Amino acid sequence: MGLKIYNSLTRKKEEFHPLQDKLVRMYTCGVTLYDELHLGHARAAVVFDMIRRYLEFKGYKVIYVTNFTDVDDKMIKRANELGVTIFDLAERFMGEYFEQMEKLGVEKADYHPRATEHVKDIIELIKKLEDKGIAYRKDGDVFFRVKKFPDYGRLSGQSLKELIAGARVEIDEKKEDPLDFALWKRAKEKEPCWDSPWGKGRPGWHIECSAMAMKYLGENIDLHAGGKDLIFPHHENEIAQSEAATGKKFAHFWVHNGLVRINGQKMAKSAKNFITLSDALQKYEGEVLRFYLLSAHYGSPLEFSEQSLEETSFSLERIYNVLNRTDELASVDTIKVTMQSAPEKIKKLSEKFFHSMDDDFNTPSAFAAIFELVKEANAILKEPVKENSKTQLVYIAKKIREAGKILGLFQKKGRQLEDKTEKLVQILIDVREMLRQEKKWELADTIRARLQEVGVQLEDTRGKTLWRVKTNK
RNA sequence: GGCGGUGUAGCCAAGUGGCUAAGGCGGAGGACUGCAAAUCCUCUAUUCCCCGGUUCGAAUCCGGGCGCCGCCUCCA
Numbered sequence: 207m208g209l210k211i212y213n214s215l216t217r218k219k220e221e222f223h224p225l226q227d228k229l230v231r232m233y234t235c236g237v238t239l240y241d242e243l244h245l246g247h248a249r250a251a252v253v254f255d256m257i258r259r260y261l262e263f264k265g266y267k268v269i270y271v272t273n274f275t276d277v278d279d280k281m282i283k284r285a286n287e288l289g290v291t292i293f294d295l296a297e298r299f300m301g302e303y304f305e306q307m308e309k310l311g312v313e314k315a316d317y318h319p320r321a322t323e324h325v326k327d328i329i330e331l332i333k334k335l336e337d338k339g340i341a342y343r344k345d346g347d348v349f350f351r352v353k354k355f356p357d358y359g360r361l362s363g364q365s366l367k368e369l370i371a372g373a374r375v376e377i378d379e380k381k382e383d384p385l386d387f388a389l390w391k392r393a394k395e396k397e398p399c400w401d402s403p404w405g406k407g408r409p410g411w412h413i414e415c416s417a418m419a420m421k422y423l424g425e426n427i428d429l430h431a432g433g434k435d436l437i438f439p440h441h442e443n444e445i446a447q448s449e450a451a452t453g454k455k456f457a458h459f460w461v462h463n464g465l466v467r468i469n470g471q472k473m474a475k476s477a478k479n480f481i482t483l484s485d486a487l488q489k490y491e492g493e494v495l496r497f498y499l500l501s502a503h504y505g506s507p508l509e510f511s512e513q514s515l516e517e518t519s520f521s522l523e524r525i526y527n528v529l530n531r532t533d534e535l536a537s538v539d540t541i542k543v544t545m546q547s548a549p550e551k552i553k554k555l556s557e558k559f560f561h562s563m564d565d566d567f568n569t570p571s572a573f574a575a576i577f578e579l580v581k582e583a584n585a586i587l588k589e590p591v592k593e594n595s596k597t598q599l600v601y602i603a604k605k606i607r608e609a610g611k612i613l614g615l616f617q618k619k620g621r622q623l624e625d626k627t628e629k630l631v632q633i634l635i636d637v638r639e640m641l642r643q644e645k646k647w648e649l650a651d652t653i654r655a656r657l658q659e660v661g662v663q664l665e666d667t668r669g670k671t672l673w674r675v676k677t678n679k
Numbered sequence: 680g681g682c683g684g685u686g687u688a689g690c691c692a693a694g695u696g697g698c699u700a701a702g703g704c705g706g707a708g709g710a711c712u713g714c715a716a717a718u719c720c721u722c723u724a725u726u727c728c729c730c731g732g733u734u735c736g737a738a739u740c741c742g743g744g745c746g747c748c749g750c751c752u753c754c755a
Contacts, residue, residue: 213699217683233755234755236755237755238753238754243755244755245755246754247755248755249755251753251755254755273719278753279753280753280754302738312719322708350737359682362682362683362750362751363682363683364681364682364683364750364751365682368681368682368751369682369751370682390713411753430755432755433754433755434683434684434749434755435689435749435750435753435754435755436749436754436755437683437749437750438682438683438750438751439750439751439752440754442742446718457706462755464749464755465748465749465754465755466755467748467749470747470748471748472749472754473755474754474755475753475754476753501691501692501703502691502692502693503692503693505684505693506684506685507684507685507749509691511690511691511752513690513691513704514690514691514704515703516711517690517691517703517704517705518703518704520704521703521704524703524717527717527718528718531717559699562693568693568694570691570693570701570702571692571693571694571701571702573692573693573702573703574692574693574701574703575701575702577701577702577703578701578702580696581718581719584717584718584719585718585719585720586732587719587734588711588718588719642713645713647713647714650713650714651713651715654714654716655715658715658716662701663716663717664715664716665715665716665717665718666713666714666715666716666717667712667717667718668711668712672690672717674717
């Protein structure tokens with residue numbers, strides 16, 4: 207059973223094989239640390255985290271690198287507005303980034319390189335390009351000579367001719383050709399800058415990714431990812447710089463996530479239609495957001511709606527309900543389960559999950575399998591408990607948690623309340639049970655209603671009253 | 680204008696040549712229940728934007744049209 211991934215470079219789903227047997231070198235374009243994150247950034251981070259987890263599950267050792275852009279026009283502009291340095295700015299938003307990523311269940315990368323800490327590597331790379339006659343200097347700026355790289359436009363599916371024809375590029379007198387792009391920018395007054403063979407200046411945007419990817423992962427990498435809006439020019443330029451410098455194929459797989467939309471439009475800073483991640487996290491738990499962000503296929507656009515997020519919240523609760531009930535009935539750890547003991551149907555559903563994931567990380571289809579497992583488990587829970595059905599339940603719960611681990615979901619155990627609080631709730635339930643025995647429904651219902659107000663939901667089942675904490679905020 | 684993508688139920692969303700068009704939410708009815716909640720069962724797209732074509736057979740392939748989105752300038 208092989209993993210297939212849609213490769214933007216070839217526009218085909220291809221079997222994924224790393225260059226070096228079990229090692230995957232993966233790079234994703236991170237964020238610019240100039241402002242708050244929004245749901246678009248969150249989606250990219252969550253999607254690539256899921257991909258990384260799945261690759262690890264498949265037995266690969268993944269070296270994962272995601273960068274921070276901490277010097278560029280936007281950084282400088284924002285820092286000036288706030289009256290701080292770009293380094294202060296970076297520090298602040300980097301802190302927020304890690305805090306929020308943790309809430310989304312996004313694991314740290316192996317390396318989080320910053321552009322400003324790799325200026326030396328960047329300069330080396332530009333020098334290499336200059337030596338080869340691919341880069342040229344002009345008044346302290348250095349540009350990439352696009353005509354020297356005939357493959358330019360392959361990723362975005364445009365030929366050089368088409369690019370020129372459709373060009374809306376600003377005419378920059380200094381460039382030999384409008385398509386050429388900056389590798390190094392001469393420092394203007396009071397701008398942060400570094401010494402270089404071309405004078406004081408700072409790196410262009412695209413070159414940092416080439417330099418850092420190659421520094422940590424080598425000249426050929428297995429998988430390079432980013433948002434669809436980065437295909438052109440950013441990734442196109444990355445390919446051009448890297449391959450022109452090394453003569454080797456830069457990245458074998460290019461994976462691009464679809465954009466988050468709101469009212470049919472791309473969510474973006476410039477459109478002022480974004481929902482910040484911090485606002486979203488205020489309203490919904492990180493796990494709900496993560497679940498939601500994975501509910502569409504990663505490559506499709508995702509239309510943001512408050513309603514969908516509410517729905518996701520209920521769906522998540524539904525999954526936890528069945529897991530918690532199973533836990534109450536039987537400890538997952540003490541009952542031994544084997545594949546053999548599971549009925550065909552349950553096995554098939556479990557396989558469906560992995561098939562879906564193997565098919566270009568088809569998370570919606572994978573979730574469908576999980577929901578079907580949930581349904582099976584609930585059906586079992588409805589019947590009087592037998593040893594055999596316990597085993598099946600435990601098997602299902604195990605499978606759901608295993609699947610959840612890959613997706614970064616469903617890992618919470620129990621109600622996550624303090625011991626004392628749990629005991630208090632139990633006291634209330636016991637008292638209420640006495641009232642119910644005496645058919646004092648009004649009082650019993652009041653207790654239930656008041657508990658519900660604080661997010662504790664009672665459920666009277668045949669034998670006893672169960673309770674759970676509502677997950678939605 | 681060029682390039683890329685997309686159009687599946689009230690909503691979200693899989694499926695890309697052939698068993699009954701996944702799954703979730705919502706809605707209707709039923710079971711359970713003192714009532715709720717949770718859960719289960721049944722129903723909820725005779726049809727996949729429209730028009731042609733290929734094929735024994737198409738949501739799925741091809742041609743044309745329409746709508747929407749992204750990129751071509753900073754962007755996850």
